[in-house]
Amino acid sequence: MIKVSVVGAKGRMGGNVVGAVNDAADTELALALDAGDDLTRITPENTDVVVEFTVPSVSLDNVLTLIGQGVDVVVGTTGWTDEKLDQVRTALASAPREDQAVFIAPNFAISAVLTDYFAGIAAKYFESAEVVEMHHPNKVDAPSGTAIHTAHTIAEARKAAGLAPVPDATETDGGSRGQVVDGIHVHAVRLRGLNAHEEVLLGNPGEQLVIRSDCFDRGSFMPGVLLAVRNVSSHPGLTIGLDNFLSL
Numbered sequence: 450m451i452k453v454s455v456v457g458a459k460g461r462m463g464g465n466v467v468g469a470v471n472d473a474a475d476t477e478l479a480l481a482l483d484a485g486d487d488l489t490r491i492t493p494e495n496t497d498v499v500v501e502f503t504v505p506s507v508s509l510d511n512v513l514t515l516i517g518q519g520v521d522v523v524v525g526t527t528g529w530t531d532e533k534l535d536q537v538r539t540a541l542a543s544a545p546r547e548d549q550a551v552f553i554a555p556n557f558a559i560s561a562v563l564t565d566y567f568a569g570i571a572a573k574y575f576e577s578a579e580v581v582e583m584h585h586p587n588k589v590d591a592p593s594g595t596a597i598h599t600a601h602t603i604a605e606a607r608k609a610a611g612l613a614p615v616p617d618a619t620e621t622d623g624g625s626r627g628q629v630v631d632g633i634h635v636h637a638v639r640l641r642g643l644n645a646h647e648e649v650l651l652g653n654p655g656e657q658l659v660i661r662s663d664c665f666d667r668g669s670f671m672p673g674v675l676l677a678v679r680n681v682s683s684h685p686g687l688t689i690g691l692d693n694f695l696s697l
């Protein structure tokens with residue numbers, strides 16, 4: 450049995466993870482902690498893997514504390530920058546265990562992971578590319594971590610293919626052209642009734658390809674979270690993206 454502790458256990462995602470860990474045959478719940486709880490209660494004696502779903506402003510500190518506790522960590526919280534990721538790598542280099550592991554996924558849903566993957570394949574064939582993400586209005590960060598990741602995926606594919614910047618004659622923009630991430634415009638919609646959705650729009654003269662993922666409920670993320678829990682400890686160091694655990 451894999452002993453799993455959950456940090457952010459009272460949240461929308463954390464609550465679902467507690468349920469998934471309790472329901473799976475090969476995992477058991479160790480500690481379920483949330484804001485104000487002492488994370489140093491989590492030790493290698495009671496926990497194999499921690500799942501962390503909190504808020505972008507606290508996630509790095511939580512992960513650094515958990516690395517210091519000598520446990521492996523699966524992170525679903527968004528807001529990761531290159532600088533923050535470097536801090537995780539540095540902490541892992543002097544972690545209590547030599548083979549310690551941290552896994553971070555912008556998105557645990559197979560539809561979202563494949564949207565990103567297919568966008569990376571398709572991007573070099575199209576002159577234009579934009580990303581539209583649509584989420585529930587309780588979400589605190591925009592654009593979504595997934596959309597930022599997808600924009601980077603598209604940008605890397607375009608750069609590798611030697612494509613010119615996306616065409617755009619806009620001269621005045623009050624913000625309606627979205628956030629530009631690595632040269633790709635990303636648009637965020639917040640709408641009651643939605644959960645987590647993303648569209649990648651790819652355009653050429655006379656044609657368009659739309660790649661779309663719809664996660665209608667948070668159960669859609671749980672198979673990916675459990676896959677990460679089962680695989681994280683055999684991937685020492687920092688691993689980013691569920692595609693690393695899928696045979697794509």
Ligand SMILES: NC(=O)c1ccc[n+]([C@@H]2O[C@H](COP(=O)([O-])OP(=O)(O)OC[C@H]3O[C@@H](n4cnc5c(N)ncnc54)[C@H](O)[C@@H]3O)[C@@H](O)[C@H]2O)c1
Pocket residue numbers: 456457458459460461462463482483484485502503504505507511524525526527528554555556557558590594670
């Ligand atoms: N990777 C994915 O597939 C995926 C899917 C859904 C959501 N997310 C991300 O997960 C994060 C959480 O989303 P949510 O909808 O569950 O948010 P939420 O607001 O429902 O839950 C966050 C929880 O974290 C707790 N928390 C805050 N500070 C804390 C601290 N210092 N220590 C421990 N717990 C603390 C809060 O009390 C709350 O219970 C967001 O960044 C969201 O974008 C990722």
Ligand SMILES: O=C(O)C1=N[C@H](C(=O)O)CCC1
Pocket residue numbers: 527555556584588589592593594595596644645
């Ligand atoms: O509901 C959220 O919040 C989500 N956050 C992640 C993101 O920002 O990409 C994943 C999708 C759901």
